[in-house]
Amino acid sequence: MKESHCDVLIIGAGPAGVMCANALAREGINVRVVDKRPENIPAGQADGIQPRTIEVLQSYGLADKLLAEGAHLNMMAYYNPTADGKGIERTSRAPDVNAPTTRWRHQITLNQTAIEDLFLNSMRQHGLHVERPVMPTAMSISDDEAVLNDPNSYPVQITLHRLSSAETASMTAANAHTNVVDPTPQLAGSTEAEELVHAKYVLGADGAHSWVRNQLDIKLVGEHTKHVWAVVDCVPETNFPDIRNRTAIHSNNGSCMIIPREGDLVRLYIQLADADDLASGGRLDKSQVTPERIMNVAKKSMYPYQIDFPHKPIWWTVYIISHRVATQFSVKERVFIAGDACHTHSPKAGLGMNASMNDTHNLAWKLIHVLRGWASSNLLKTYELERKKFAQDLISFDRKLADMFSGKAATADNAGGVSHDEFQALLRTEGGFTAGTGIQYQPSVITKAAPTNPTSGILIVGQRVPPQIILRVADCRPYEIQDLLKSDGKWKLLFFVGDCKDEKQAALVNAIGEYLQLPSSFLQRYTPKSASGDAVFSILSIARTPKDVADYTDVHEGLRSHWSTVYTDDIAVDGKNGGDAYETYGIAFSGGVAAVRPDGYVGYIGSLKDMLDGYLDDYFSGFMLDSH
Secondary structure (H helix, E strand, O other): OEEEEEEEEEEOOOHHHHHHHHHHHHOOOOEEEEOOOOOOOOOOOOOEEOHHHHHHHHHOOOHHHHHHHOEEEOEEEEEEEOOOOOOEEEEEEEEOOOOOOOOOOOEEEOOHHHHHHHHHHHHHHOOOOEEOOEEEEEEEEOOOHHHHOOOOOOOEEEEEEEOOHHHHHHHHHHHHHHOOOOOOOOOOOOHHHEEEEEEEEEEEOOOOOOHHHHHOOOOEEEEEEEEEEEEEEEOOEEOOOOOOOEEEEEEOOEEEEEEEOOOOOEEEEEEOOOHHHHEEOOEEOHHHOOHHHHHHHHHHHOOOOOEEOOOOOOEEEEEEEEEEEEOOOEEOOOEEEOHHHOEEOOOOOOOHHHHHHHHHHHHHHHHHHHHOOOEOHHHHHHHHHHHHHHHHHHHHHHHHHHHHHHOOEOEOOEOOOEOHHHHHHHHHHOHHHHHOOOOOOOOEOOEEEOOOOOEOOOOOOOOEOOOOEEEEOOOOEEEEHHHHOOOOOOEEEEEEEEOOOOHHHHHHHHHHHHHHOOOOOHHHHOOOOOOOOOOOEEEEEEEOOOOOOOOHHHOOHHHOOOHHHEEEOOEOOOOOOEOOHHHHHOEOOOOEEEEEOOOOEEEEEEOHHHHHOOHHHHHHHOOEOOOO
């Protein structure tokens, strides 16, 4: 049997898997990714991208194609039963995204294959391809603590099997029959098709039926509801006026959600009967559901509007809503699970693929730091700490949303039903959560503030850096600060240096610059001697000096590696943007410093004086390793 070694082996090339694979490949990590599908999915599956995920894709340089090709969901329409109960009528329209600090005030929908291709094309540029059709058949993790604690060891062994054409055909036939992915295709057992991989780390991004999760004996805890829904991708003919808006319909015939897609494509979520009415032997009998039945229910739910389906559906499926979270997201900080492998929920809020990709966006930089010897392996414990809490919050929200959306609408004959105001209020109240921009990571070794937090605005420890326009001092060119926070595995140190034309402020800033150049500073201790000066930390200095008198040379050399790294908070030359950063972020005139993690979240905030007192050094010493 062939044997090989790699730093990270990723099982599953869905959104979570390719997000992680791309992030690692860009940074030169020895990563492999395998998937049992002979090719990526041709249609269906997830399709919605929320504003925070657009920000993340932008940080990898992948958002332009998504923005150009996807459908932009700007408004959401709400329909409820008419007074006579015979049909539906529009109750209101409102912005689809209800988050105040959002750069993109809309969702984007695009088929999952196109979204995965964003990553696959980027991976190819770094010499990484998905190995298909390949699946794991055995896994073991060393119990030797010395091996597990050795950063250079390969404590995980995985046997991979390359599927033959016959095995692939068998799996494809099973999938076509059941309309779901068959987790256990029959294998021929040829040793020539097998390989033993020795890996430092393994990621199971292999879906709700995760083989990796099952091998680790990790349980999904939660519940199945009785809400049965169908989803169909189609190109309908209709006089429904909001067919190109995201639309929530409560009718006396059941609920329906309309999701516009690229081109003329539309996704319909249709509420069917309760699970008990579609059960056979205690399980959902999908044979009772056909595309024709789904479309007939849609026609009844949307009456008096007409909707016809002259074309064959592009894709469809049926599912029971379940809310479950894995009991743990990793084992021995050597094998991790992400995405649907560790949390399942309804697709109504459009968060599934977003949650999956952000799971591995969170994990990837931590793996990079540990593999490069920059950080202790304890850093990897924060993956489960942060993402499991998010998953639990997601399930809590989704349970409320699913119950409301699957419930009967409030009418004169059903006063106890779901009112329009209740439904809209839930989406409005949770707008930051659904957009992804309001996610708050709890305090930990990588998320803490100094004793004298200098901010009182929207720059908050544990949250992502909100959008803001600042000017590059040397040429007064405006920049969106998020575009300066690229996902390149580096920390971004945002030094808000105040007005360096002020003599007292300049003295403070100069003292900081001089300190950062000392061998004893965290900047020097945690940057390897063999690496470039900004290999681990990138410094951005942001002044508040008016642009007509500001000079980039006002900032000490210890706080500027290049003329292009000095900015100021002033209005752009066109008079349209900028000049709000200090006020909006709540930065005191005396300045401050924010350590932004490689995933774009604020890890630390303190005053400039706090930094001189050693608080930022203490922060990094909690998880970084001295490189000297």
